[in-house]
Amino acid sequence: MGNLSLFLQHLTNGISLGSLYALIAIGYTMVYGILRLINFAHGDIFMLGVYLTYFGILYTAIPWWLMFIIGPALTGVVGLLLERVAYKPLRDSPRITILISAIGASFLLQNLGIVLFGGRPRAFPVPHILNHVVKVRGVSINVITFIIPVVTILLLIGLNYFITKTKTGMAMRALSRDYETASLMGIDINRIISVTFFMGSFLAAVGGIMWGARYPQLMPLMGVMPGLKSFIAAVVGGIGNIAGAVAGGFLLGLGEIMLVALLPRLTGYRDAFAFVVLIIILLFKPAGLMGSTQTEKV
Amino acid sequence: MRDKRRTDLIALAALVCTVVVLLLANRYLDDYKIRIINLSGIYVTLGLSMNLINGFTGLFSLGHAGFMAVGAYTVALLTMPIPMKEMNFFFQPIVPWLANVEVGFLPALLAAGLISAFLGVLIGAPVLRLRDDYLAIATLGFAEIIRVVFTNTQSLTNGALGLKGIPNYTNTWWSWGVAFFTIWFVSFLIRGSYGKAFMAIREDEVAAEAMGINLFKHKVLSFAFASFFAGIAGGLLASLLGTIDPNMFRITLTFNILLIVVLGGLGRIAGTVVAAVIVTVMMEALRFLDESINLGFIQLKGIPGMRMVVFSIILILVVLLRKEGLFTRLKGRESSYAEN
Amino acid sequence: MLKIENLTMKFGGVVACSSFNAEVKRGQIVGLIGPNGAGKTTVFNVITGVYKPTEGQITFSPREGEQHRLVGLKPDRIAQLGICRTFQNIRLFGQLSVLDNIFIGNHLRLRSNVFSSVLRLPGYTAEEREIYEKSMYLLEKIGLQDFRNEKASSLPYGMQRRLEMARALATNPKLLLLDEPAAGMNPQETNELIGFIQEIKEEFDLTIFLIEHHMEVIMEISEKIYVLDHGVLIAEGSPGEVQRNEKVIEAYLGVG
Numbered sequence: 001m002g003n004l005s006l007f008l009q010h011l012t013n014g015i016s017l018g019s020l021y022a023l024i025a026i027g028y029t030m031v032y033g034i035l036r037l038i039n040f041a042h043g044d045i046f047m048l049g050v051y052l053t054y055f056g057i058l059y060t061a062i063p064w065w066l067m068f069i070i071g072p073a074l075t076g077v078v079g080l081l082l083e084r085v086a087y088k089p090l091r092d093s094p095r096i097t098i099l100i101s102a103i104g105a106s107f108l109l110q111n112l113g114i115v116l117f118g119g120r121p122r123a124f125p126v127p128h129i130l131n132h133v134v135k136v137r138g139v140s141i142n143v144i145t146f147i148i149p150v151v152t153i154l155l156l157i158g159l160n161y162f163i164t165k166t167k168t169g170m171a172m173r174a175l176s177r178d179y180e181t182a183s184l185m186g187i188d189i190n191r192i193i194s195v196t197f198f199m200g201s202f203l204a205a206v207g208g209i210m211w212g213a214r215y216p217q218l219m220p221l222m223g224v225m226p227g228l229k230s231f232i233a234a235v236v237g238g239i240g241n242i243a244g245a246v247a248g249g250f251l252l253g254l255g256e257i258m259l260v261a262l263l264p265r266l267t268g269y270r271d272a273f274a275f276v277v278l279i280i281i282l283l284f285k286p287a288g289l290m291g292s293t294q295t296e297k298v
Numbered sequence: 299m300r301d302k303r304r305t306d307l308i309a310l311a312a313l314v315c316t317v318v319v320l321l322l323a324n325r326y327l328d329d330y331k332i333r334i335i336n337l338s339g340i341y342v343t344l345g346l347s348m349n350l351i352n353g354f355t356g357l358f359s360l361g362h363a364g365f366m367a368v369g370a371y372t373v374a375l376l377t378m379p380i381p382m383k384e385m386n387f388f389f390q391p392i393v394p395w396l397a398n399v400e401v402g403f404l405p406a407l408l409a410a411g412l413i414s415a416f417l418g419v420l421i422g423a424p425v426l427r428l429r430d431d432y433l434a435i436a437t438l439g440f441a442e443i444i445r446v447v448f449t450n451t452q453s454l455t456n457g458a459l460g461l462k463g464i465p466n467y468t469n470t471w472w473s474w475g476v477a478f479f480t481i482w483f484v485s486f487l488i489r490g491s492y493g494k495a496f497m498a499i500r501e502d503e504v505a506a507e508a509m510g511i512n513l514f515k516h517k518v519l520s521f522a523f524a525s526f527f528a529g530i531a532g533g534l535l536a537s538l539l540g541t542i543d544p545n546m547f548r549i550t551l552t553f554n555i556l557l558i559v560v561l562g563g564l565g566r567i568a569g570t571v572v573a574a575v576i577v578t579v580m581m582e583a584l585r586f587l588d589e590s591i592n593l594g595f596i597q598l599k600g601i602p603g604m605r606m607v608v609f610s611i612i613l614i615l616v617v618l619l620r621k622e623g624l625f626t627r628l629k630g631r632e633s634s635y636a637e638n
Numbered sequence: 639m640l641k642i643e644n645l646t647m648k649f650g651g652v653v654a655c656s657s658f659n660a661e662v663k664r665g666q667i668v669g670l671i672g673p674n675g676a677g678k679t680t681v682f683n684v685i686t687g688v689y690k691p692t693e694g695q696i697t698f699s700p701r702e703g704e705q706h707r708l709v710g711l712k713p714d715r716i717a718q719l720g721i722c723r724t725f726q727n728i729r730l731f732g733q734l735s736v737l738d739n740i741f742i743g744n745h746l747r748l749r750s751n752v753f754s755s756v757l758r759l760p761g762y763t764a765e766e767r768e769i770y771e772k773s774m775y776l777l778e779k780i781g782l783q784d785f786r787n788e789k790a791s792s793l794p795y796g797m798q799r800r801l802e803m804a805r806a807l808a809t810n811p812k813l814l815l816l817d818e819p820a821a822g823m824n825p826q827e828t829n830e831l832i833g834f835i836q837e838i839k840e841e842f843d844l845t846i847f848l849i850e851h852h853m854e855v856i857m858e859i860s861e862k863i864y865v866l867d868h869g870v871l872i873a874e875g876s877p878g879e880v881q882r883n884e885k886v887i888e889a890y891l892g893v894g
Contacts, residue, residue, distance in 0.1 A: 036431075037431075038431045038434065038435060086614055086618070089618055090617070090618065095358075095430055095431060096352070096356070096358050096430060096564070097617055099358060099430070099431060099434060100556065100560055100613070100617050101614055101617045101618065103360075103553065103556065103613075104610050104613035104614040104617060105610075105614060107550075107553055107606060107609075107610040107613070108607060108610035108611060108614065110606075111603040111604075111606035111607045111610060112603075112607055113603075114602055114603030114606075115601050115602070115603040115604055115607055118602075119602055119603065220603075224549075228435075228438070228439075228442075231435060232435070232439075235432070235435070268446070268449060268450035269446055269447075269450060271442065271446050272442065272443045272446040272447065274439075275439035275440070275442055275443050276443065278435070278436065278439050279424070279425065279436060279439060279440070282424075282425065282428055282432060282436055283424050283425075286428065286432070483756060486755075486756045486757075486758065487752070487755070487756050490752075490755035490756065490758075490762070490766070491741070491742075491744070491745050491748050491750075491755055491765075491766065491769070492745075492752045492755050492756075493755075494734070494738055494741055494742050494745065495742060495745045497731065497733075497734055497738075498731050498734070498742045498745075501730075501731035501732055501733055501734060502729045502730075502731060502732075504688065504713075504725075504729060505725065505729035505730070505731065506731075506742075507712070507713040507714050507717075508686055508688075508713050508714075508717060508722070508723055508725075508729075509714075509717060509722070509742060509743050509745070509746065509805065509806075509809055510714050510717030510718050510722075510745070510746025510747075510809055511714055511742070511745055511746065512712075512714045512715075513714065519752060
């Protein structure tokens, strides 16, 4: 196998990992844009999405392709309920309080996962059609690595339509730009926030399913690392900015794969890569690559 | 002024009581219970250390597990007998400058605190400029980086294999001695001008800066003290357990400390001490939730993870219902004319 | 004492203040007035280092023969040089006691280091006693000695304003910037305030630069007044001159 084909293989791997980070990062960035809150539990919502779909496929008669829609929808509802229970009552509290609540929610979901699903890893039932190796000019690639970016792009197009063309989407952007003014203009804030949480969780769950198809090992703590890294992707791209989150996701996914591919000696440091990027970005461009700096009003 | 004297008297009484309890405990309790007492003392130190940054200075830091790891490894590597080091590092020999070092517990603990504080300053200098939530994620990131680095530096930390056979110097006098030192230090710090400056930063950064308080200097100072105590507590823990590995120092550990701080009340010293003891004891007492126990006539099946579910729910409930922490008297709603 | 030259401050495309020149002489009380949104508070924020101006120069001379360029300095450094302020929307340390608020105002002049404060070394305790006495003196001056253990946020509005001024005085400023000290006060309180400002000016040897909407305050105590409208200086002079100025009348009545 030539160097070029090896490189192409790494590239496709990087792109598909980047797509997954991007999908999860959108949820962080949308919530942060409106509520200025790091939803620490978002990574665990991602985990929940995979498990819900897993149990749906295994224990109901619903066909897998339908379950790939129902699972994320259910996850979206969980995300929405989470906001209602753990965040909404604290909306006017100091930020530290709501952050603590978010961390508590994250641990609750993780440990509920351990209680309900068991700590042992489970294998995700990937339909064969999504999971077989094809050879393209001597490069063996799993179909799923192609499917992931394609699905991601389709979802992004849909999301873009939603936030630029629909009334709810525009209200969402207004809230994110100027919470106070928008709330005075008669926008139903509670409804918009619920929709935001539903959509963020839905996208994370779709990402989760594809993650399960790509790395078919389910564990209750599987959301922690992808969650943290996707959050970093959102910060790198400029938090609150959806395009930024996508760019950050791809950057991080590609970077991580390429680091391991090009510098195999650093393989052990793979999980530290994202954090190093985060700290560099925060120091030199704290608003992220696509964010704008805001001056605090005194 | 009279209030301060009263608090001092109460603190003195508590000190005397603790000494008596420890004397009795060492005499009559079994090893398992002594271990819980040790852990309580260590968590008192940890809780106060986190409360200093998060509660008093108002900076949301989640880096405690990382600083504890630094302290734990420092004490382990400095106190471990030389032959034991050779046994541990069978995979790859230890770096030469550590191979023949063996020092006493006190110098090792001090080294743990100082190295951790130094690292705190190094890390704090860049990230303390960040706003609260960014700071949380950056400090969490640093803790993760420390863990990953420790997993990979085979000849320094023995990597994922961890270290075994760390001498058990930690006893109740050490753990509670350090706890009382921390209580004293944090109380006196907070009572003085510097502590008040920390709280001013928590209340309003813009106003604090306008009053001539150098935000950066004071934040780094608070962070360094907190890292110092976290490092020492990590060292005590290593010496108590005798075995450490990088995976012990995950964010779950930080979560436990955060639980103590929130339960005890942000910016409250006595509350933190009580919460540390209660949480530590409950962590052990609720172990039955996770494990099966045989009562002779009936077999109770535990569910792994249930214990942490209970703690997570407690944390959320406290945040939702009792923001002041569990141990503060509810005062009448104070009239506030300042809403603007 | 304070010289502002050619000060311009832009936020994105919005010009909050443009080519503003002003001078505050030692021992004066100088007023800064203008309709809402004229950029008055922006001027204060630039002087105290909260914002960095787009253009312009500010020089401060706390003593004869001593000059400091303020642009680029951090707010805490500027406070240490001897400029302290109050805020339009009151920024006290709400959860801390009234006494502690003033106590903290003294922190920037503290000489002892943190370890001598924890160990309560004699040097520190002597300093602390001094600070305590000075703080109590300031509390009595504003008539809040009986409230010293109350939470600052629990005080009524007028008291909070006074507390903020006392906190600023605790920093030993040479130049005091007051941002709408009479806001929300009734005529009697306003009268008391005028007396109070004149009193502290004499006692602490202050120079005062103040923003105010209550014309009776500004006209009574200022020696010189600058008038801003939409970020531009439209008039300056003695109270009498400013009152007769056509542009000022227009700006306030909204004619034209």
